Structure formats: structure tokens, C-alpha cells
Amino acid sequence: MDLSSAFVLALRALGRNKMRSILTMLGLIIGVGAVIAVIGIGEGAATKAQEQLAALGSNMLFVGSGSVNRYGLHVGSFQTKTLVLADARAIVRECPSVSATAPGTGTGQQVVYGNENWATQITGTEPQYFAVRNWPFASGTSFSDDDVTQAATVAVLGDTVRKYLFGSRNPIGETIRIGTLPFKVVGVLTPKGTSPGSGQDQDDVIIAPLTTVQKKLLGQEWLRWIMVSAVSRQASYIAQQQIESLLRDRHKIRSGDPDDFVVRNMADMADAAAEQGTVMTVLLTIVASIALLVGGIGIMNIMLVSVTERTREIGIRMAVGATEEDVRLQFLIEALVLGLIGGTIGIVFGVTSSLAVSQGLGWPIRIPLYAIALATIFAMAIALFFGFYPARRASQLNPIEALRYE
Amino acid sequence: MAIVNPVTATSSVAADVSLPLVEVHDLRKNYQLGETEVHALRGVSVRIKPGDFVAIMGASGSGKSTFMNILGCLDKPTSGRYLLEGTDVAALSKKELARIRNQKIGFVFQGFNLLGRTTALENTELPMLYSRTNKNDRERRAREALAQVGLADRADHFPSQLSGGQQQRVAVARALVNQPRMLLADEPTGNLDSRTSVEVMEIFQKLNTDGLTIILVTHEPDIAQFAKREIVFRDGQIKRDDVVEAPHVAGEVLKTMPTVED
Numbered sequence: 001m002d003l004s005s006a007f008v009l010a011l012r013a014l015g016r017n018k019m020r021s022i023l024t025m026l027g028l029i030i031g032v033g034a035v036i037a038v039i040g041i042g043e044g045a046a047t048k049a050q051e052q053l054a055a056l057g058s059n060m061l062f063v064g065s066g067s068v069n070r071y072g073l074h075v076g077s078f079q080t081k082t083l084v085l086a087d088a089r090a091i092v093r094e095c096p097s098v099s100a101t102a103p104g105t106g107t108g109q110q111v112v113y114g115n116e117n118w119a120t121q122i123t124g125t126e127p128q129y130f131a132v133r134n135w136p137f138a139s140g141t142s143f144s145d146d147d148v149t150q151a152a153t154v155a156v157l158g159d160t161v162r163k164y165l166f167g168s169r170n171p172i173g174e175t176i177r178i179g180t181l182p183f184k185v186v187g188v189l190t191p192k193g194t195s196p197g198s199g200q201d202q203d204d205v206i207i208a209p210l211t212t213v214q215k216k217l218l219g220q221e222w223l224r225w226i227m228v229s230a231v232s233r234q235a236s237y238i239a240q241q242q243i244e245s246l247l248r249d250r251h252k253i254r255s256g257d258p259d260d261f262v263v264r265n266m267a268d269m270a271d272a273a274a275e276q277g278t279v280m281t282v283l284l285t286i287v288a289s290i291a292l293l294v295g296g297i298g299i300m301n302i303m304l305v306s307v308t309e310r311t312r313e314i315g316i317r318m319a320v321g322a323t324e325e326d327v328r329l330q331f332l333i334e335a336l337v338l339g340l341i342g343g344t345i346g347i348v349f350g351v352t353s354s355l356a357v358s359q360g361l362g363w364p365i366r367i368p369l370y371a372i373a374l375a376t377i378f379a380m381a382i383a384l385f386f387g388f389y390p391a392r393r394a395s396q397l398n399p400i401e402a403l404r405y406e
Numbered sequence: 407m408a409i410v411n412p413v414t415a416t417s418s419v420a421a422d423v424s425l426p427l428v429e430v431h432d433l434r435k436n437y438q439l440g441e442t443e444v445h446a447l448r449g450v451s452v453r454i455k456p457g458d459f460v461a462i463m464g465a466s467g468s469g470k471s472t473f474m475n476i477l478g479c480l481d482k483p484t485s486g487r488y489l490l491e492g493t494d495v496a497a498l499s500k501k502e503l504a505r506i507r508n509q510k511i512g513f514v515f516q517g518f519n520l521l522g523r524t525t526a527l528e529n530t531e532l533p534m535l536y537s538r539t540n541k542n543d544r545e546r547r548a549r550e551a552l553a554q555v556g557l558a559d560r561a562d563h564f565p566s567q568l569s570g571g572q573q574q575r576v577a578v579a580r581a582l583v584n585q586p587r588m589l590l591a592d593e594p595t596g597n598l599d600s601r602t603s604v605e606v607m608e609i610f611q612k613l614n615t616d617g618l619t620i621i622l623v624t625h626e627p628d629i630a631q632f633a634k635r636e637i638v639f640r641d642g643q644i645k646r647d648d649v650v651e652a653p654h655v656a657g658e659v660l661k662t663m664p665t666v667e668d
Contacts, residue, residue: 315519316520318480319519325501326536399480
């Protein structure tokens with residue numbers, strides 16, 4: 001029997017028992033759909049996490065002032081007063097794996113413009129901060145090094161702050177009040193979204209010259225943190241070691257005593273996030289594969305019933321000259337067609353359900369082509385695997401007994 | 407109704423009537439039925455020449471069905487020789503036997519054995535599906551075969567839409583479509599009323615007149631009278647093997663029978 005006749009025959013045989021064929025395929029439809037949805041959601045989440053980390057700068061390190069241990073009581077981070085501007089200058093000067101640093105501090109303040117007011121975080125830093133954080137401007141420019149030297153009252157707005165204070169108006173050149181001081185708005189940043197680590201809104205911020213925040217808003221000389229840019233992502237691990245030993249040296253910490261600062265490496269965070277995503281995807285894929293397997297067993301079950309039901313048909317075919325191979329081929333192709341149709345419906349089902357999830361829950365979705373190819377191949381392989389035994393059983397029937405079968 | 411028959415039309419082997427189409431020698435078949443061994447055939451020897459029309463009679467359990475299954479290459483003998491056109495069938499593989507069933511033998515069964523929910527045309531095409539005949543030839547030859555049995559206008563009917571006699575004629579068309587050397591009919595009239603039975607015998611006689619060898623199993627003596635030769639089985643052996651004196655002519659018999667409303 002040639003293949004095209006076998007396909008026509010298979011389609012017809014399946015068409016005769018539409019309800020049964022659909023129910024048989026249901027297992028595969030759900031299995032394939034689940035695989036696609038899982039991969040889609042997993043890939044989407046991984047892509048999103050990577051984008052967020054890339055936005056943060058994967059070769060970035062964060063040096064924070066440490067926690068203080070007073071009489072055995074740990075008081076939260078950013079408490080020590082030992083991290084100073086000279087440290088930031090020393091890091092960029094003495095650590096070969098570091099390309100730039102941006103020292104900074106911060107405080108929470110009430111911000112007022114016209115009738116609008118908003119409580120936000122004021123970050124004091126130097127102009128290179130925007131480059132280190134890879135953060136482009138939506139409009140306007142950064143404050144200058146001179147502004148830092150002169151402690152000028154100028155400010156750059158994060159997108160959230162701009163939205164609350166100005167709405168659709170152009171904020172450049174306008175004057176806002178931070179605490180009691182008037183500041184002139186010189187720039188607005190592009191939105192960066194939530195932080196992958198803490199989930200904080202990174203755009204809910206105003207950035208001003210370091211000296212201005214230190215002297216006019218805080219009255220503190222020390223830094224809360226230093227953003228460090230390593231020369232490359234690989235170099236960030238070496239940079240971390242260089243910074244740690246340099247700061248211990250500069251802060252005169254004896255060996256054995258704890259650091260009075262913390263260094264966090266974004267590459268570590270990226271790896272951790274990626275690994276978390278991978279584990280999740282693997283787990284979900286296993287669950288989806290089990291669904292596919294169950295679908296395959298369903299195919300085998302129904303194919304066995306079908307072979308028994310069609311014993312006489314098989315006998316007739318053998319009597320008029322069908323070989324064992326012909327009969328086996330017929331049932332294998334029937335299983336294959338079940339797999340093919342079930343797989344196709346499953347893909348449609350998987351894609352629509354992941355789109356629904358992304359719409360409903362706001363999760364990012366990315367369905368790569370390989371997921372569709374994988375699901376299709378898997379569905380057909382399972383159909384063939386589980387169709388083989390029933391097909392073999394059909395081909396091994398004794399034609400005389402098969403013809404007599406009632 | 408023109409019938410092209412390969413036996414007369416083709417080979418020189420077929421033309422040589424001295425070479426038998428079927429030659430079996432000391433055929434034996436044993437079955438294991440639970441504890442006991444059943445001897446279905448106990449040494450059967452017979453020659454059937456091309457163009458013969460043989461009726462095989464016998465009580466149930468006499469071995470006639472086993473004999474037919476072996477002749478039809480659906481079963482293999484325990485011992486003995488079966489030569490089909492000089493070829494020793496016992497030596498052939500399952501695949502080669504399937505090919506012989508496909509090319510040289512046409513089957514007609516008591517229960518018609520048509521595929522349900524499949525049209526008369528497609529049922530007739532079935533053997534050609536396994537001889538890799540292309541789609542156009544399949545349909546053309548199936549239509550010809552249906553015309554041979556007088557069902558040209560029923561090609562697109564399903565078996566459930568046909569009477570018993572019509573279904574059996576579709577089965578005959580299916581058996582003829584690959585132009586076999588012989589037609590094996592196992593109780594072909596068993597499920598038919600007497601007039602329809604004679605109608606089927608009329609087709610058989612016509613095919614036989616055109617040269618097709620027919621071997622027919624029946625337990626109805628009336629039906630056997632349409633054949634040229636009668637072989638009676640008893641207890642796995644041939645009890646009697648006679649030429650039928652003045653076989654009935656189905657066409658004549660039909661004239662004496664009352665017609666039924668169709």
C-alpha cells in the first residue's frame with residue numbers, strides 16, 4: 001500500500017469515529033498545549049529577568065555601607081559612616097578591573113510642584129552615575145561636574161516622579177521644591193521598570209548632585225553606597241575581590257573582623273535569577289511531559305480497542321492480499337495522524353492559553369520556534385511509540401480467525 | 407457482458423490443459439485443540455485443471471473449510487505438497503503468500519465480508535490497494551468489475567444500502583478485479599434466498615465459461631449441481647470425486663423460478 005492511500009485511509013477511519021478520535025487526541029492536545037504554555041511562560045520570564053538585569057548593568061557592582069553591631073545588636077545596612085568619597089576615588093584608581101565608580105547617598109523627601117506633591121527617594125550622586133547604570137535620558141541632560149562642586153540645586157527626575165508631578169507637561173526648566181529647598185529640573189530619565197531583586201519601582205526617584213544632597217538635605221559627609229562598573233562581566237568577580245581587600249585596607253579592619261561594608265555583584269544576581277528560571281522550567285516541563293505520556297497511553301488504549309473492533313476488516317484486507325507490513329503501516333499511520341492532528345490542535349491551544357495568561361496575569365510570554373517544533377516532534381514520536389504495539393498486534397492476526405471474528 | 411479472463415487470454419502454461427492449476431498430494435493438517443490433536447485433513451490428493459468448476463461438499467467438520475483455507479493460501483498444511491501453477495506454496499514466505507492471494511486468488515465468502523461504510527466501488531478497489539495500482543487504474547478497473555456483475559449503477563452505494571445478492575455480487579467483483587487464476591467461494595449462497603443464489607450461480611457459470619477456474623464449497627446439493635465436478639469430503643478425506651452429469655444451467659433454472667419484487 002502506498003503512503004498517500006494509507007493517509008487517506010487513516011483520515012477516513014478516524015473520521016468515522018469523530019468523537020472517539022477527538023477524545024483520544026485530548027490527552028495529546030493537553031500535553032502539547034501544556035508544554036508550549038510552560039516553555040512560553042518560562043522563556044518569557046527568563047527573557048524579562050535578563051532584560052531587567054541588563055538594564056541594571058550586568059558588569060555592575062554595588063558597594064554599600066555596612067551594618068553596625070552595637071552591643072550585639074545588628075542595626076540595618078547603610079549605618080556605618082566609614083564609606084567616603086575618597087574610597088570611591090581609590091577604587092577607580094587602584095582596582096585594575098574597575099572602569100568607573102559613582103558614589104552616592106540618598107534620603108526620603110516630600111516633593112512639591114504647584115498643587116502636586118509626592119514622597120520619593122532623593123539620590124545624590126555624580127554625573128557618571130547615569131553611564132554606570134546605563135540609564136539614558138528621555139529629555140534634558142544630566143547635571144554637570146561643576147554642579148557637584150558647587151552643590152547646585154538642580155535635579156533629574158525619574159519617570160514615575162515626572163508622571164505624578166507634571167503629568168503631560170514638560171518639566172524641563174521648571175522649579176520643584178524638595179523639602180524646603182527649590183530645585184531646577186534639568187533632565188528626565190527613561191523608564192526602567194521595577195528592580196528584578198526587590199521589585200521596587202526604580203523610576204520613583206529624583207537624582208541630584210552628591211554634594212547638594214549631602215550638605216543641603218542630609219548634613220552628612222559619608223556615602224551610603226558606591227556603584228562600580230567593572231571592565232567586563234567576567235571581570236566583575238575579580239573586581240569584587242579587589243574592592244573588598246582595598247576597602248578593608250583603607251578602613252583598617254583587622255583580619256578576622258567583619259567588613260564594615262557590603263559588596264554585591266550583579267553578575268551573581270543574574271546567574272541566580274537565570275538558574276531559578278531554569279529550575280522552574282525543568283520542573284514544569286517534567287509535569288507537561290507526564291501529561292504527554294498519559295496522552296500517549298490514551299492513544300494506545302483506543303488503538304487497541306480499534307484493532308479488536310476491526311478484526312474482521314483486518315481479516316478481509318489480509319485475504320485480498322494485504323501483507324503484515326501493509327496492516328502495520330495502516331495502523332501506524334492512523335496513530336501518526338492522531339498525533340499530528342492532536343499536536344496541531346495542542347499548539348493552537350498552547351499558544352492561545354499562554355496568550356490568555358499573559359493578558360490576564362500580565363506575565364511576559366515568549367514562545368520560541370523550538371518549543372513548537374519540539375512539541376510536534378514529541379507528539380508524533382509518542383503517537384508512533386504507543387501506536388506501534390497495537391499496529392503490530394493487528395498485523396500478527398491470523399487471517400482465518402480474523403475473518404471468522406464476530 | 408464481456409469478460410476478459412487471464413487464463414484464456416495470457417500464458418502458454420494456462421493454454422496447456424495437461425498442467426493442473428492446482429495439484430495437492432497427500433495433504434495433512436493437524437490442529438492442537440486443547441489436549442487433543444484434531445486431524446482435519448488426513449491425506450488429500452487432487453488435481454484441478456484450469457477452467458474447471460468444482461463444488462466441494464461435506465458435512466461440517468469434514469475438512470472442506472480447512473482444505474479451502476490451504477488452497478487460498480490463508481493456511482499452511484502440516485505435511486503434503488500443494489502446487490499452484492507448478493509453484494510449491496509450502497516453501498513461500500507470508501509475504502509471498504499475501505502476494506499470491508492478491509494476484510492469483512479471488513475470495514468470495516458466505517458473509518460477503520465487505521467493509522462497512524465503504525462504497526461498493528471502494529470495496530472493489532481494495533485488492534488493488536495492495537498491488538500498488540495507481541488511482542486512475544484502480545477506479546477504472548473497479549468500475550469494469552462492477553459492470554461484469556451487473557452493478558455498474560450501484561458503485562457509490564454502501565453495503566447497507568444493497569440487498570444480500572447485490573452485496574455478494576460486489577464481493578464477486580472484488581474477487582475478479584485483479585484478474586485471478588481461480589475464484590474460491592466458501593458457501594457463497596449460504597446467506598441468500600434460492601432465487602438470489604441461482605443468480606449468483608449464473609454469474610459464476612458465465613465467468614467459468616469465459617475460462618475462470620472456480621472452486622466452490624457448499625453444503626447444498628442443488629448448488630453443487632451447477633458445477634462441472636463434485637468432490638465430497640468426509641473425516642478429512644475425499645470420499646467421492648465425480649463429474650457432474652448434465653450440470654444445471656442457471657439461466658434456464660431462473661426462467662422456471664417465480665420472480666420476486668425487487
